[in-house]
Amino acid sequence: MNRMGGMTTDLKLIDEKGLRLDGRRPDEMRPLKIEAGVLKRADGSAYVEWGLNKVMAAVYGPRECHPRHMQNPERALVQCHYNMASFSVDDRKRPGPDRRSHEISKIISEALTHVVFTEYFPRTSIDVYIEVLQANAGTRCAGLTAASVALADAGVPMRDLVASCAAGKVADTVVLDLGKEEDNFGQADIPVGFVPRTNEIVLLQMDGDLTPDEFDRGLHMAVNACKKVYEVQRDALKRRYAARAVDEDVPAPAEEKQEVA
Ligand code: CDP
Numbered sequence: 001m002n003r004m005g006g007m008t009t010d011l012k013l014i015d016e017k018g019l020r021l022d023g024r025r026p027d028e029m030r031p032l033k034i035e036a037g038v039l040k041r042a043d044g045s046a047y048v049e050w051g052l053n054k055v056m057a058a059v060y061g062p063r064e065c066h067p068r069h070m071q072n073p074e075r076a077l078v079q080c081h082y083n084m085a086s087f088s089v090d091d092r093k094r095p096g097p098d099r100r101s102h103e104i105s106k107i108i109s110e111a112l113t114h115v116v117f118t119e120y121f122p123r124t125s126i127d128v129y130i131e132v133l134q135a136n137a138g139t140r141c142a143g144l145t146a147a148s149v150a151l152a153d154a155g156v157p158m159r160d161l162v163a164s165c166a167a168g169k170v171a172d173t174v175v176l177d178l179g180k181e182e183d184n185f186g187q188a189d190i191p192v193g194f195v196p197r198t199n200e201i202v203l204l205q206m207d208g209d210l211t212p213d214e215f216d217r218g219l220h221m222a223v224n225a226c227k228k229v230y231e232v233q234r235d236a237l238k239r240r241y242a243a244r245a246v247d248e249d250v251p252a253p254a255e256e257k258q259e260v261a
Pocket of ligand 1: 089090091093100135136137138139140141180183
């Protein structure tokens with residue numbers, strides 16, 4: 001039996017060969033695809049498919065912050081709005097905000113505030129909308145990953161992208177990127193948001209129990225996965241930039257110059 005949050009199952013989360021329910025090895029991430037610039041009316045956008053998760057992020061701003069009493073005369077507010085569509089989960093989710101979506105909006109706003117040069121845009125708001133269209137565990141990581149690509153697509157100046165991935169523990173094994181059953185019936189979940197350029201962790205949560213050694217191994221696994229997520233984010237932005245250059249008849253950025261002896 002496995003448990004996290006009180007749920008138990010007879011499902012064998014790790015088989016005799018050490019593989020998981022969907023055939024992944026413990027340190028294997030689900031397939032990840034990112035497309036930048038998918039919405040015409042937003043200033044920036046990104047669509048992420050991560051395993052069975054499907055998440056859209058749209059960015060508006062920097063724009064005047066309303067209500068005015070929320071304005072900060074010294075910097076921009078990064079305000080994230082995470083929402084799960086009612087059709088995104090097995091049991092229809094009641095539409096509208098709840099405690100969970102408030103919490104996820106808050107932690108994603110905080111993670112993004114660390115990388116955006118908010119001091120460039122006093123009194124403004126940068127609004128980030130995350131819509132989860134299909135959920136299968138790990139939507140906060142998928143949402144944060146999508147949101148930072150959407151911010152870059154909007155041209156918002158940032159120190160770097162935030163890449164995100166979770167690790168956790170199921171059937172006494174430290175694993176990467178938990179799926180739905182692993183999230184429900186596993187022993188722990190640690191979502192991580194990482195900034196590769198500065199080596200900073202800007203999101204870290206833990207649900208469940210881990211020994212200090214398991215925590216270290218999980219964190220290490222998640223940070224390594226974030227570095228892979230980062231490459232997929234950058235590729236999406238490069239493809240977007242190249243497509244825009246063709247649309248606008250602008251020369252594509254030159255490849256890095258080779259040193260000529
Ligand atoms: O999605 P994430 O892992 O970041 O957050 P969670 O609160 O740990 O939720 C795990 C998963 O539970 C979600 O991704 C959904 O698949 C599912 N869930 C659900 O079925 N119904 C809800 N109202 C909330 C979450």
